[in-house]
Amino acid sequence: MKISLCVPMYNESSIIAQTASTLYGYMSENFGEDFEIIFADDGSRDGSAEIVKGLDLPNVSVVGYEKNQGKGCAVRHSVLASSGDIVIFTDADLAYGVDVIKKAVEIIDKGEHSVLVASRAKHKEGYEGYTFIRKLASKTYIKVLNLFGGIKISDAQCGFKAFEGEKGRRIFSLCKTNNFAFDLEVILIAQKMKLPIYELPAKIINHRESKVNVIKDAFRMMKEIAKIKKNISKMVF
Numbered sequence: 001m002k003i004s005l006c007v008p009m010y011n012e013s014s015i016i017a018q019t020a021s022t023l024y025g026y027m028s029e030n031f032g033e034d035f036e037i038i039f040a041d042d043g044s045r046d047g048s049a050e051i052v053k054g055l056d057l058p059n060v061s062v063v064g065y066e067k068n069q070g071k072g073c074a075v076r077h078s079v080l081a082s083s084g085d086i087v088i089f090t091d092a093d094l095a096y097g098v099d100v101i102k103k104a105v106e107i108i109d110k111g112e113h114s115v116l117v118a119s120r121a122k123h124k125e126g127y128e129g130y131t132f133i134r135k136l137a138s139k140t141y142i143k144v145l146n147l148f149g150g151i152k153i154s155d156a157q158c159g160f161k162a163f164e165g166e167k168g169r170r171i172f173s174l175c176k177t178n179n180f181a182f183d184l185e186v187i188l189i190a191q192k193m194k195l196p197i198y199e200l201p202a203k204i205i206n207h208r209e210s211k212v213n214v215i216k217d218a219f220r221m222m223k224e225i226a227k228i229k230k231n232i233s234k235m236v237f
């Protein structure tokens with residue numbers, strides 16, 4: 001069984017060498033040689049791609065493009081370039097740590113769920129370290145997504161997700177969203193395909209300043225959802 005780990009990166013030169021070696025060490029230890037790590041360079045201007053290539057690690061590759069397009073585009077590129085029986089994506093700062101990788105593989109490998117999403121809402125300390133206002137915003141936001149977006153899970157935006165390989169590639173082949181709303185598109189397509197979704201409790205281990213602007217991004221997100229829903233309504237499975 002081969003595991004594909006996809007990591008989107010945009011101007012991550014300060015941490016990416018560390019991330020690549022941590023992931024390479026973790027994957028070799030747990031999966032021998034049956035893995036690939038694909039870094040998706042989202043048009044970085046700080047040499048992130050060159051740093052990863054320069055490490056010359058076995059089973060580690062870089063895909064990407066020149067112009068910054070957004071996380072959704074980067075993740076899609078790497079997932080579609082993957083060939084694993086299980087495909088996972090996670091953030092370059094390893095915000096959820098590495099232990100979730102093995103847990104996700106175990107669950108997908110059981111065969112009952114072809115999609116797994118990490119959820120801060122399911123973890124008793126999932127929102128530890130969040131300011132009151134960010135926690136409130138995050139929780140209100142998911143309620144809105146549940147009510148108006150048709151999302152049936154407890155945390156759509158978490159940056160760690162895993163898929164049975166062919167299902168993951170099928171989902172991403174139908175995705176069009178380049179920006180940060182792509183997570184919603186992935187979930188809505190999975191729901192429309194009637195794929196059972198497993199929610200893995202997770203907490204942020206590595207807090208990094210977020211660029212999310214609570215009010216501005218909430219409005220943008222509503223517009224994105226409308227677009228996504230229109231696109232998905234035309235899909236038949």
Ligand SMILES: Nc1nc2c(ncn2[C@@H]2O[C@H](COP(=O)(O)OP(=O)(O)O)[C@@H](O)[C@H]2O)c(=O)[nH]1
Pocket residue numbers: 007008009010011012042068069070071072074090091092093159208209210211212
């Ligand atoms: N902010 C940002 N991150 C990107 C972009 N493209 C890819 N990424 C990657 O997406 C992941 C999440 O980014 P981060 O800034 O931590 O976003 P947040 O955790 O949602 O606040 C990281 O691995 C980034 O390197 C982009 O255009 N903007």
Ligand SMILES: [Mg+2]
Pocket residue numbers: 091093095208210
């Ligand atoms: Mg982050």
